Amino acid sequence: MTENAKPKLTAKERMQIQRHHMIEQDPDVRNKNFTEVNLGYTAEMAKQEALRCIQCPKPTCIQGCPVNIDIKGFITQVAEGDFLGAVKTIKQDNALPAICGRVCPQEEQCEAACVVGKKNDPVAIGNLERFVADYERETGKVELPQVAASTGKKIAVVGSGPAGLSCAKDLIQLGHQVTVFEALHELGGVLIYGIPEFRLPKTIVKQEIDGLKKMGVVFKTDAVVGRTITVDELLNEEGFNAVFIGVGAGLPWFLNIPGENLIGVYSANEFLTRVNLMKAYNFPDYDSPILDCKGKNVAVFGGGNTAMDSVRTALRLGAKNAYIVYRRSDKEMPARVEEVKHAREEGVQFMMLTNPVKFEGDENGWLQSMTCLKMELGAPDDSGRRRPVPVEGSDFKVDLDIAVVAIGNGSNPLINQTTPEIEVNKWGNIIADNETMATSKKGVFAGGDIVTGGATVILAMGAGRVAAKSIHEYVMNNAQ
Amino acid sequence: MYKIVEARFLAVNIKLFEIEAPQIAKKRQAGQFVIIRLDEHGERIPLTIADSDWQKGTITIIVQGIGKTTRALNNKEKDDTILDVVGPLGTPSHIEKFGTVVSIGGGVGTAIAYPTAVALKKTGNYVITINGARSKDLVILEEEMKSVSDEAYVTTDDGSYGFHGFVTQKLQELIDSGKKIDFVLAIGPIPMMKAVAEVTRPYSIKTVVSLNPIMVDGTGMCGGCRVIVDGKSQFACVDGPEFDAHLVDFKNLSDRNKMYSRHEQNSLQRYEHECNLLKKANELP
Numbered sequence: 001m002t003e004n005a006k007p008k009l010t011a012k013e014r015m016q017i018q019r020h021h022m023i024e025q026d027p028d029v030r031n032k033n034f035t036e037v038n039l040g041y042t043a044e045m046a047k048q049e050a051l052r053c054i055q056c057p058k059p060t061c062i063q064g065c066p067v068n069i070d071i072k073g074f075i076t077q078v079a080e081g082d083f084l085g086a087v088k089t090i091k092q093d094n095a096l097p098a099i100c101g102r103v104c105p106q107e108e109q110c111e112a113a114c115v116v117g118k119k120n121d122p123v124a125i126g127n128l129e130r131f132v133a134d135y136e137r138e139t140g141k142v143e144l145p146q147v148a149a150s151t152g153k154k155i156a157v158v159g160s161g162p163a164g165l166s167c168a169k170d171l172i173q174l175g176h177q178v179t180v181f182e183a184l185h186e187l188g189g190v191l192i193y194g195i196p197e198f199r200l201p202k203t204i205v206k207q208e209i210d211g212l213k214k215m216g217v218v219f220k221t222d223a224v225v226g227r228t229i230t231v232d233e234l235l236n237e238e239g240f241n242a243v244f245i246g247v248g249a250g251l252p253w254f255l256n257i258p259g260e261n262l263i264g265v266y267s268a269n270e271f272l273t274r275v276n277l278m279k280a281y282n283f284p285d286y287d288s289p290i291l292d293c294k295g296k297n298v299a300v301f302g303g304g305n306t307a308m309d310s311v312r313t314a315l316r317l318g319a320k321n322a323y324i325v326y327r328r329s330d331k332e333m334p335a336r337v338e339e340v341k342h343a344r345e346e347g348v349q350f351m352m353l354t355n356p357v358k359f360e361g362d363e364n365g366w367l368q369s370m371t372c373l374k375m376e377l378g379a380p381d382d383s384g385r386r387r388p389v390p391v392e393g394s395d396f397k398v399d400l401d402i403a404v405v406a407i408g409n410g411s412n413p414l415i416n417q418t419t420p421e422i423e424v425n426k427w428g429n430i431i432a433d434n435e436t437m438a439t440s441k442k443g444v445f446a447g448g449d450i451v452t453g454g455a456t457v458i459l460a461m462g463a464g465r466v467a468a469k470s471i472h473e474y475v476m477n478n479a480q
Numbered sequence: 481m482y483k484i485v486e487a488r489f490l491a492v493n494i495k496l497f498e499i500e501a502p503q504i505a506k507k508r509q510a511g512q513f514v515i516i517r518l519d520e521h522g523e524r525i526p527l528t529i530a531d532s533d534w535q536k537g538t539i540t541i542i543v544q545g546i547g548k549t550t551r552a553l554n555n556k557e558k559d560d561t562i563l564d565v566v567g568p569l570g571t572p573s574h575i576e577k578f579g580t581v582v583s584i585g586g587g588v589g590t591a592i593a594y595p596t597a598v599a600l601k602k603t604g605n606y607v608i609t610i611n612g613a614r615s616k617d618l619v620i621l622e623e624e625m626k627s628v629s630d631e632a633y634v635t636t637d638d639g640s641y642g643f644h645g646f647v648t649q650k651l652q653e654l655i656d657s658g659k660k661i662d663f664v665l666a667i668g669p670i671p672m673m674k675a676v677a678e679v680t681r682p683y684s685i686k687t688v689v690s691l692n693p694i695m696v697d698g699t700g701m702c703g704g705c706r707v708i709v710d711g712k713s714q715f716a717c718v719d720g721p722e723f724d725a726h727l728v729d730f731k732n733l734s735d736r737n738k739m740y741s742r743h744e745q746n747s748l749q750r751y752e753h754e755c756n757l758l759k760k761a762n763e764l765p
Contacts, residue, residue: 005723183695183697185563193694221564222565224569227567227699228503228504228566228568229503242571250700250701251703252701252703254703260708261706261708261713263735263736263738263739267702267703269702269703270702270704273697274681276695284746287521287522287549288523288696289743309670364735365735365736366735406673409504412699412700412701414699435551472591
């Protein structure tokens with residue numbers, strides 16, 4: 001124990017400490033800027049929060065974490081003021097804690113399993129993870145992990161999103177040569193083009209990628225696997241011993257209602273890419289435009305994190321009315337609780353149990369309004385959520401200038417068009433073994449959204465790590 | 481960074497570039513395109529690959545300077561670089577032995593029609609090309625088109641060269657002459673492609689057009705390039721860019737391509753103003 005460590009508290013005393021909320025930008029200020037909403041903990045807040053952990057002999061929070069971080073261990077270190085030790089503990093299981101601390105749905109994972117949470121608010125595990133990762137980065141004490149002696153094996157990682165980055169990190173540490181292929185001109189996948197700056201500052205993503213570069217990972221941008229080069233060419237001509245596919249689920253779904261191709265109807269992917277990747281909010285300093293949201297009515301369809309990101313982006317671009325249109329109720333929304341809370345505080349209007357049935361436009365093809373139906377919840381459907389059914393005669397019209405469809409993504413067909421031996425299911429998702437992430441093609445592994453369909457950053461990272469482990473075994477035992 | 485190894489104007493405001501991009505050159509098939517980004521602040525724009533040389537490792541693009549990005553590109557010279565060139569994107573042209581085919585290029589669209597005409601010729605088709613332009617000084621690739629044609633026609637709107645009239649008039653003339661046409665490929669401005677589709681529709685001649693909607697990533701991720709074909713949304717970047725002309729909703733495409741007109745004007749004005757200032761600065765003693 002360090003000198004200034006707190007004396008041992010009883011569980012009862014620990015339970016009496018109230019959960020610490022991160023310092024945030026004021027809603028009326030932040031809904032006009034793109035800088036991060038959460039400003040984080042101070043060191044003292046972090047230590048106090050860590051003291052709320054009652055040190056369960058069998059910590060259930062660890063089971064709640066998709067990558068089983070030693071949560072109890074790192075929180076103990078935080079309470080002792082050993083922040084760098086804590087981040088080291090996390091990094092044994094999670095390559096990118098500064099990112100996961102910000103974007104993981106903790107309330108459904110570790111914090112849902114926290115015993116303190118049964119009586120009180122759970123320990124703010126995510127906030128603590130974020131704090132120690134930021135502390136390490138801001139104090140400039142990021143230690144690069146050791147890299148094992150070269151194995152002489154070459155591995156191609158397709159996609160530089162969360163799955164690809166975590167897979168690349170483990171493989172380089174194991175002594176393999178790793179090359180990451182990215183279709184876009186910038187690295188990071190959804191962390192760059194999808195998740196906005198106000199939720200995940202891009203400098204954090206860039207720093208993580210710089211770390212990988214220093215460890216020896218080679219990155220190739222402008223490389224569309226399936227077009228520029230195929231998986232077979234990587235294996236047979238470029239001398240890679242194995243390939244990991246982590247390309248994400250990049251083919252946006254639309255609502256399939258009349259008027260969807262009117263000017264002003266965007267997919268969330270396009271809306272967010274124009275803003276985040278192409279920096280359209282800086283037009284004309286940056287060349288990519290986006291339709292002007294200033295003083296306009298903007299509706300976003302969907303109830304997930306991407307919908308929240310889109311609607312909050314619209315507010316920041318000056319929308320007069322920014323709506324979430326969701327066909328189920330609050331309870332069913334898949335977004336992180338914090339994102340919904342932040343969106344409400346910032347002035348987003350929620351139109352719940354509402355389903356759009358058509359878009360109307362003018363003679364030049366510009367969106368003018370939408371017609372919606374009110375819904376009510378019926379019996380549970382396949383997803384276990386109550387199925388929304390339309391209320392007859394409840395249709396109503398809303399003036400609209402911009403619509404953003406954020407109802408999920410199908411799987412991108414580019415790889416299986418050119419490598420049909422990689423088996424996919426009826427939705428086009430690559431079929432990978434649960435334990436090894438191996439696909440039906442020898443030497444090819446896959447993980448993340450391309451396997452599961454749209455999911456979370458942490459699940460993709462977890463899949464990338466599992467794949468790295470089995471790729472290591474594969475290349476050391478099988479590959480020539 | 482992708483190096484420009486050759487740059488020359490083919491006509492007023494229309495410039496040919498050969499760019500070093502060995503992987504794309506090796507892979508590229510007729511009908512495919514690249515997306516380029518000029519610099520850190522640049523937008524991503526699609527440009528069809530007119531030709532490639534896998535031995536030299538180069539691809540050829542032909543660019544008409546219309547907006548800021550294409551004007552800025554056309555100000556580039558040999559040995560300059562382009563920050564990003566990604567491809568080859570899109571589904572290649574469907575090539576088979578149709579019999580008699582007419583390949584129509586309007587304006588800079590000729591640069592896109594040309595590689596497919598080459599492929600159609602190689603497959604043993606009887607190739608007729610119609611190379612349309614507003615006037616003589618805007619005619620491009622005349623020799624190249626001729627070299628792959630069994631019959632080659634040039635049309636100009638003002639009659640300053642070749643056939644006086646639109647490409648559709650020439651096409652109608654061919655049909656009226658009793659020639660059995662099995663396949664038409666038309667690439668050019670939207671009104672031209674639409675007009676060609678209307679000429680061939682009554683005769684049920686299979687007609688394909690290459691569409692040029694606004695794109696961002698070019699890999700199916702953004703859906704910005706969706707076009708309506710046979711009443712359904714299709715992504716031009718992965719399902720196209722070539723589609724059955726008789727099923728395309730040209731009005732929707734034309735509307736959607738005007739989506740950012742105001743932005744584009746603003747951007748271009750700024751760019752030209754900066755160019756002028758630079759020119760004046762350079763003229764200072």
